[in-house]
Amino acid sequence: MECIITIEIGTGAIRVTAFDMNGNLIGSSKGSYPTFHARPSFSEQDPEQIFITMLYKLKNFLNEEIHPKKYNVVCICFSSAMHSVLPIDKSGVPLGNAIVWSDNRAKKEADELKNSKLGKELYNATGTPIHAMSPLNKITWLRENDKDRFAATRKFLSIKTYIIQQLTGEYVVDHSVASATGMLNIYTLQWEDNALRHAGINKEELADIVPVSYSQQKLKKEYQTSLGLNDKVKIIVGSSDGCMATLGAGVWGDGKATVTIEESGAIRVIGKEVVQDEKQRLFNYVLSEGNYVSGGPTNNAGSAFEWYVTQFGDFKEAFDVEDCMENLINDASKVSVGSDGLIFLPYLQGERAPIWNANARGAYFGLNIKHQQRHFIRATIEGIIYAFYSIGKTLEDHRTIKSLSANGTFASYPFWLQIMADIFNKPVYIKQNSGPDSVACGGYLLSATELGMYKNLEEAAQKTKLTDGFHPKQQHHSIYQKHFAIFESLSTKLFDEFEAIAELQRNN
Amino acid sequence: MNQYFIKKECKELDAFPHIIEFASKKIGTIQFDSLKKVRSDYFRFYYVIDGRFDWIIDDQHHILYPGDLAVILPGQSFGGEKDLLDIGAISWLHLELQQMERSGKMTMGKWSSLADHECKGISKILLLNNCTIVSQVKQAGVLLQNMQTEFINQEIGYTARVNHFIDDLFILVARQLTRQNNSRRDFPQTFLKLEQSLRENLSHQWTLEEMAALVGLGTTAFSEKVKNYTGFSPLNYLINIRISEAIKFLKRGDVHVTNIALEVGFYSSQHFATTFKKLTGYTPSDFRKKNILEPE
Numbered sequence: 001m002e003c004i005i006t007i008e009i010g011t012g013a014i015r016v017t018a019f020d021m022n023g024n025l026i027g028s029s030k031g032s033y034p035t036f037h038a039r040p041s042f043s044e045q046d047p048e049q050i051f052i053t054m055l056y057k058l059k060n061f062l063n064e065e066i067h068p069k070k071y072n073v074v075c076i077c078f079s080s081a082m083h084s085v086l087p088i089d090k091s092g093v094p095l096g097n098a099i100v101w102s103d104n105r106a107k108k109e110a111d112e113l114k115n116s117k118l119g120k121e122l123y124n125a126t127g128t129p130i131h132a133m134s135p136l137n138k139i140t141w142l143r144e145n146d147k148d149r150f151a152a153t154r155k156f157l158s159i160k161t162y163i164i165q166q167l168t169g170e171y172v173v174d175h176s177v178a179s180a181t182g183m184l185n186i187y188t189l190q191w192e193d194n195a196l197r198h199a200g201i202n203k204e205e206l207a208d209i210v211p212v213s214y215s216q217q218k219l220k221k222e223y224q225t226s227l228g229l230n231d232k233v234k235i236i237v238g239s240s241d242g243c244m245a246t247l248g249a250g251v252w253g254d255g256k257a258t259v260t261i262e263e264s265g266a267i268r269v270i271g272k273e274v275v276q277d278e279k280q281r282l283f284n285y286v287l288s289e290g291n292y293v294s295g296g297p298t299n300n301a302g303s304a305f306e307w308y309v310t311q312f313g314d315f316k317e318a319f320d321v322e323d324c325m326e327n328l329i330n331d332a333s334k335v336s337v338g339s340d341g342l343i344f345l346p347y348l349q350g351e352r353a354p355i356w357n358a359n360a361r362g363a364y365f366g367l368n369i370k371h372q373q374r375h376f377i378r379a380t381i382e383g384i385i386y387a388f389y390s391i392g393k394t395l396e397d398h399r400t401i402k403s404l405s406a407n408g409t410f411a412s413y414p415f416w417l418q419i420m421a422d423i424f425n426k427p428v429y430i431k432q433n434s435g436p437d438s439v440a441c442g443g444y445l446l447s448a449t450e451l452g453m454y455k456n457l458e459e460a461a462q463k464t465k466l467t468d469g470f471h472p473k474q475q476h477h478s479i480y481q482k483h484f485a486i487f488e489s490l491s492t493k494l495f496d497e498f499e500a501i502a503e504l505q506r507n508n
Numbered sequence: 509m510n511q512y513f514i515k516k517e518c519k520e521l522d523a524f525p526h527i528i529e530f531a532s533k534k535i536g537t538i539q540f541d542s543l544k545k546v547r548s549d550y551f552r553f554y555y556v557i558d559g560r561f562d563w564i565i566d567d568q569h570h571i572l573y574p575g576d577l578a579v580i581l582p583g584q585s586f587g588g589e590k591d592l593l594d595i596g597a598i599s600w601l602h603l604e605l606q607q608m609e610r611s612g613k614m615t616m617g618k619w620s621s622l623a624d625h626e627c628k629g630i631s632k633i634l635l636l637n638n639c640t641i642v643s644q645v646k647q648a649g650v651l652l653q654n655m656q657t658e659f660i661n662q663e664i665g666y667t668a669r670v671n672h673f674i675d676d677l678f679i680l681v682a683r684q685l686t687r688q689n690n691s692r693r694d695f696p697q698t699f700l701k702l703e704q705s706l707r708e709n710l711s712h713q714w715t716l717e718e719m720a721a722l723v724g725l726g727t728t729a730f731s732e733k734v735k736n737y738t739g740f741s742p743l744n745y746l747i748n749i750r751i752s753e754a755i756k757f758l759k760r761g762d763v764h765v766t767n768i769a770l771e772v773g774f775y776s777s778q779h780f781a782t783t784f785k786k787l788t789g790y791t792p793s794d795f796r797k798k799n800i801l802e803p804e
Contacts, residue, residue, distance in 0.1 A: 013738075013739065029739065031739035031740060031748075032738040032739055034700055034703050046752060048753075048755045048756055049748065049749065049752035051752075051755075052751050052752045052755065052787070053748055055787060056740075056744075056748060056787060057739065091759075091800045091801050092799075092801040093759045093760075093800060166799075222789040222790050222798075223788075223789055225789050226787075226788060226789025227789075309693075310693045310694045313693065315692060315693050318692040318693075318724075318725060318729070319692065319693065319694075319695040319698070319733055321695070
């Protein structure tokens with residue numbers, strides 16, 4: 001029996017998943033690693049700990065689930081979070097920790113570039129919004145603020161590039177992850193000279209660009225031995241987790257969009273064309289040659305709700321978050337649609353799409369003497385989904401969206417999905433059988449296509465079957481529309497106050 | 509609580525060589541030099557029954573209110589901000605422990621029924637928390653009051669009971685400190701703090717009990733939470749950190765393998781080599797050789 005393994009290098013954890021050749025789940029295993037914040041705006045991870053966590057989990061998983069069942073591993077396909085930067089020296093040794101997507105140190109560099117003519121050109125050429133998350137701005141920051149490290153750097157890698165290099169010896173970056181660096185021309189699939197010049201680096205300081213299906217590399221002998229794998233196992237470089245999740249959610253073709261609701265979230269569509277947004281509000285990443293994933297990210301999805309639960313939930317036992325969450329959601333369901341006029345702005349960690357305002361902050365608006373705690377719970381969830389809706393509306397300036405396919409941890413709550421259907425006035429589907437997550441499924445589909453089981457990714461995407469999902473109720477949608485109008489207007493109207501309060505908080 | 513004062517030479521303390529001083533006191537008038545700042549080798553507890561006290565503990569200024577308990581470790585200095593006792597009521601206990609080191613090694617003495625590993629856990633908490641005030645522990649007041657009653661009445665079994673109360677006081681302080689410093693709601697945050705402690709003391713031979721105690725959970729609940737959150741048992745997670753740190757040393761190229769092993773918490777280079785090889789397929793020195801590229 002043959003099997004396919006996917007390895008997801010996520011924001012806080014690695015996940016190893018195995019599928020049989022028909023795409024049925026064999027098993028999966030996860031291992032987490034910490035994010036360090038040496039300063040409030042810094043978010044870093046230790047590349048060696050990520051590597052060891054990956055190796056540990058992969059090895060145990062193979063020994064417990066795969067080898068005893070006599071599965072023969074055909075390929076291992078990677079995916080990872082976007083926007084990471086890891087400088088390495090001339091001996092290939094990391095110079096400190098990797099800077100991850102949520103790191104905000106390059107805010108000033110990003111703001112300056114964004115409002116310039118070059119910024120607009122780079123956004124159009126690279127598809128990556130000009131933001132602190134973008135490796136382009138992170139490298140610029142290093143050049144200006146960490147001169148020794150910048151000078152000692154031989155290459156700037158992504159975390160995935162480093163992990164794969166440890167296993168195989170090659171420095172490669174796929175089109176997908178490269179397209180989220182702000183330095184890849186998404187039309188020519190080559191590094192964009194203007195971007196490199198702005199960052200002050202040259203091509204040799206970046207990894208070699210390869211297609212997401214690239215598999216011309218082998219595990220080092222030592223790892224073949226210790227993992228019990230032979231040199232025939234294909235190592236597929238894979239894509240970014242966002243692109244994988246979109247593919248794995250079965251979204252392909254007109255009118256379909258995916259909504260990912262994890263700690264942060266995003267709405268995405270797949271298309272042959274790049275979305276051209278005058279106001280630079282949307283991203284265009286490369287899924288594979290000629291296929292673009294376009295959409296917008298939010299900073300405050302599950303994380304905003306988890307914040308609420310942690311602060312105000314009724315904890316019967318220490319750290320029992322899940323139970324607590326269920327009880328809160330249960331309470332919220334007793335409140336009427338629109339939370340009787342209580343509106344939550346979920347911008348606890350600033351916001352990306354569509355307002356792209358790092359200074360934005362949270363607020364409850366419209367409080368009156370009759371509001372109870374459960375109104376806050378419902379308003380919190382509704383506010384999070386209004387934020388998704390505002391991204392969806394922006395996307396709809398360019399694409400028609402007829403239905404949504406939801407995935408991610410919080411997509412397992414029917415209550416959330418019904419609110420989503422009502423706010424968007426569109427049906428929301430989820431994958432049949434709760435099974436493996438969409439990122440892993442995307443990895444399977446990409447692998448299966450590379451192995452010749454599907455003609456192309458478009459055909460592969462049809463393999464994902466969606467359930468008959470949650471359907472919008474018209475009268476709910478009209479109520480939400482009235483509330484959303486206030487939400488949308490507050491989100492921009494408070495611009496000056498957001499800036500003032502953020503400044504106060506920075507000085508605390 | 510009435511005025512009460514006994515110290516080492518008093519016959520009440522014959523059966524308690526570890527108790528240096530025990531007292532409860534009402535202060536009605538200010539007296540100069542009634543509480544001068546003194547460093548001592550004793551373990552000192554000061555509990556506020558009534559009033560407001562300005563104290564300097566280990567060079568830090570603290571204000572204590574009724575129900576608060578100051579815990580002063582051996583070697584730390586303690587005294588009134590103005591070298592005097594403010595008006596109010598307090599009780600205190602000075603103890604001489606058999607052993608108390610900065611490394612975390614603490615031995616109570618034969619009188620205590622706390623197990624060795626429990627003492628280790630408690631001392632780790634006391635040393636790492638660096639927070640010498642336990643606020644709102646009325647229970648500590650009750651324990652001290654009960655001790656006084658036992659001293660006065662000397663009913664049958666009173667030595668055992670006094671010693672139990674002292675053990676209780678240590679347990680109470682340890683548990684209260686972890687609750688005070690860890691949210692019981694936010695496991696990721698709590699775990700990150702534990703992670704930091706592990707990294708800062710990586711060469712220490714951490715036990716499951718110590719780690720669980722720092723988080724304020726029992727070992728079973730702790731293991732389960734860590735496994736759920738990280739995908740690893742606590743000890744395997746620790747090995748992960750040890751190996752990751754070892755890899756960084758190996759790649760630096762200038763530290764001897766034996767030193768790396770001890771530095772990151774393996775008890776011998778043999779133990780390091782076996783664990784390393786089992787996980788990576790390389791011996792540490794081979795890994796070093798094959799994973800640093802020749803500069804071009």
